[in-house]
Every structure is written in C-alpha cells, then in structure tokens.
Amino acid sequence: MRSGINKPLVIKTRDKDVILSLTKDTRGEEDSSFVDTMNSGLLQIVLGRLRMHTAPVTFMDLDGTQVSMYEKKATSLVKAALKKERPIVLPPIPTELHLTGAKLSKIMQAIAYKTIMKMKSICERPQMGKTMESIISHVKGVNRRSPSRKQIWSSLRCKDFSKPLQMFLWKCAHDAYKVGTYWDKPSMDPVLRERARCKHDGEVDSMEHILTKCKCTGQGLVWSTVREMWKNKTDNEFPETSLGSILGSALLTIKDKEGKPSQGLTRLYKIVVMEAASFIWAIRCERVIRHDDVPLSEVEISNRWNAALKKRAETDFKLTNRRLGKKSIPLPPVIEMWKDTRVVDMTPWQGSQYVTMGGVLVGSRLYSRDGIG
Structure with missing residues (x-):
C-alpha cells in the first residue's frame, strides 16, 4: 500500500484462511462483530485499509515453490520494522469504512451474549x-x-x-x-x-x-x-x-x-x-x-x-x-x-476380546434335511 491507494494491489499468501477472512467470510464476520474471530482487531484494520483502496485488489494463493522467496522478503520487512525507533503510524480509517458492533437483523442470542461479555470488564472473585x-x-x-x-x-x-x-x-x-x-x-x-x-x-x-x-x-x-x-x-x-x-x-x-x-x-x-x-x-x-x-x-x-x-x-x-x-x-x-487396584474383578475382562469384537452373525448354507418333517 506504500505505492498509493489508487494503484492496483496484489496480496500474495499461502494461508487460505486469510484469503477467506478478507473476501468470502467478511460479511458474516462483520455481522457477528468478529466475536469468534482470531486477531479480530488486526483483521478489522486490514479490512478498513483495503476498503480505502480505490484500485483493484487481487489475492494470489501461493504454491510451495513460490513460498520461500516471498517468505524471505516478508521476514526482511518485519526485521526492518522492528529496528525502527518510532512505531509506524498509519492514517486513520474513515468511520464509514470501519464497522463496529453486530448487525441487529443477523444477531442471535449466543452472539449477543458473547459481544456483551467481550465489552464488559472481567471481574474476578x-x-x-x-x-x-x-x-x-x-x-x-x-x-x-x-x-x-x-x-x-x-x-x-x-x-x-x-x-x-x-x-x-x-x-x-x-x-x-x-x-x-x-x-x-x-x-x-x-x-x-x-x-x-x-x-x-x-x-x-x-x-x-x-x-x-x-x-x-x-x-x-x-x-x-x-x-x-x-x-x-x-x-x-x-x-x-x-x-x-x-x-x-x-x-x-x-x-x-x-x-x-x-x-x-x-x-x-x-x-x-x-x-x-x-x-x-x-x-x-x-x-x-x-x-x-x-x-x-x-x-x-x-x-x-x-x-x-x-x-x-x-x-x-x-x-x-x-x-x-x-x-x-x-x-x-x-x-x-x-489392574492391581483391587477395585473391580478383572477376571471377566483379562484375556477376553469379546467386548472389542464387532460383527454380525449370519446364516450358514442351507442343507437338506431328508427324512425330517
């Protein structure tokens, strides 16, 4: 995004869950206020940044051969960011692009309870x-x-x-x-x-x-x-x-x-x-x-x-x-x-396999019974 919000952006990752969270699953997560989503705060910031982007955004799913090259680049960027004396301050996200709370028409009792508990301060006895x-x-x-x-x-x-x-x-x-x-x-x-x-x-x-x-x-x-x-x-x-x-x-x-x-x-x-x-x-x-x-x-x-x-x-x-x-x-x-606890009689169980054996008793071949009946 350093090149500007008006230029095409390609996001390359091997994590399919990340791609789903930023595309297909976004609506459902926003409707539930990200209540069951890992790293929900970071995900909301990324979604806000992507919505600020006016040019097309493309997601690319990397295969095994491409991962190592991009991992090295990502690692070097992380190390460079850690060495900076001052934290990177990003411009604020417009309110209309940063949704908060759960959608009333989609909310259920479980989601409402989790959202309220998430907002309340934890009081420990x-x-x-x-x-x-x-x-x-x-x-x-x-x-x-x-x-x-x-x-x-x-x-x-x-x-x-x-x-x-x-x-x-x-x-x-x-x-x-x-x-x-x-x-x-x-x-x-x-x-x-x-x-x-x-x-x-x-x-x-x-x-x-x-x-x-x-x-x-x-x-x-x-x-x-x-x-x-x-x-x-x-x-x-x-x-x-x-x-x-x-x-x-x-x-x-x-x-x-x-x-x-x-x-x-x-x-x-x-x-x-x-x-x-x-x-x-x-x-x-x-x-x-x-x-x-x-x-x-x-x-x-x-x-x-x-x-x-x-x-x-x-x-x-x-x-x-x-x-x-x-x-x-x-x-x-x-x-x-x-065994050796003297709690229960082990005799019926030791050496017996009938409890673990499963099967169906089927009929055998019919033989003619001459002279009977």
Missing part, C-alpha cells in the same frame, strides 16, 4: 484468583511447567468426567458454593453465621477444608483408601492432596516406575481424585443437611465409597463396547489402568 494460583503452583511442581488459565478451564471439562462432576469442579474453581466465609458477614443472622465454621474442629468450613482437612469422619477415610489403592498399584506414595491438586489433577502427567509418562496412570489418577472429591462433598452435604451434622459411620462411608469407585470402573469397561462407535475406548488401556 478474590478467592478464584487464589485458587488459580494454587492450581498453577501444584501443576508446575509436578510437570515442571506452568499451565495457562485457558488450559485449566478446559481441563475442568475433561471428557472423562461426567456433566455433574464438571459442574462441581467449575463451581469449586469459581468459589460459587455457599461455604466458609460466605456465611461470615456482618449482615448475616447470627444463627447463619455459625455455618462459617466447622462444628467438629472449629476451622473455617471452606471447600479446601471440607475436601482435605476436616477432622470429621469422611474425607480422611476416603483419602486413606485412595492412598492404599495407589500404593498397591504403583508402589509409590500418593501425592499430597489440596484444593489446587484436586482441580489441577486433569493437567498432571504421572510417570511409571521407569520415569516415563504413563497414560494409564495419568487417567487413573485424575479419575480417582475427582471421584473422591465429589464423593466427599456429597456425604458432607448429606451429613450437614439431612443428618443435622451427625457423622456417618466409617463402615457406611467405606462401603459407599468402594461401591462408587467400583461403579466408575465398571463404567470404563462398558465404554469399551464397539457399539458405541467413535465414543468407545480401547479395552487394553482400561485393563492396564484398573
């Missing part, structure tokens, strides 16, 4: 920020690298978790449950403010306290069972539990005895940790709401936890059925994952 820091710290200590917040939120929607479990994790990360300091407010009734502290040890009844520190019968028994199962499976000690380790378990990479990343152990760890946390929360709510904070017996908790974990393991084996099509999972990794 103080406790959520602390939770994110705890998750990042724990994952970095195990994986030797820090996860991004996007990776954390995506991991809470892991496909290995049920929808209710995903909702539980999302609320824990957002500090959305009415526990702990939620009740400790001057405006609260004195009777309600008593809910802020645990009746069994006097500590603030936060989500981390409920899941990992409460001295009431429940969480300690469940985690001791998990540690014993992990010891039988790996001969290693179970990692320390905290709210950060629970919410970040889907991001961890567990290694085997040889120090290599193990897909089976990684999946087993995140499933067992999440199921344990969900179970502890469920029996805590049952104890507080239905039984007036009277603890359940150790026998009942142990039996119910073993049954819940066994049901989850059996669900994994049912998911190996080929009738589920693309949603099915391979049988061998599932067997390797639950």
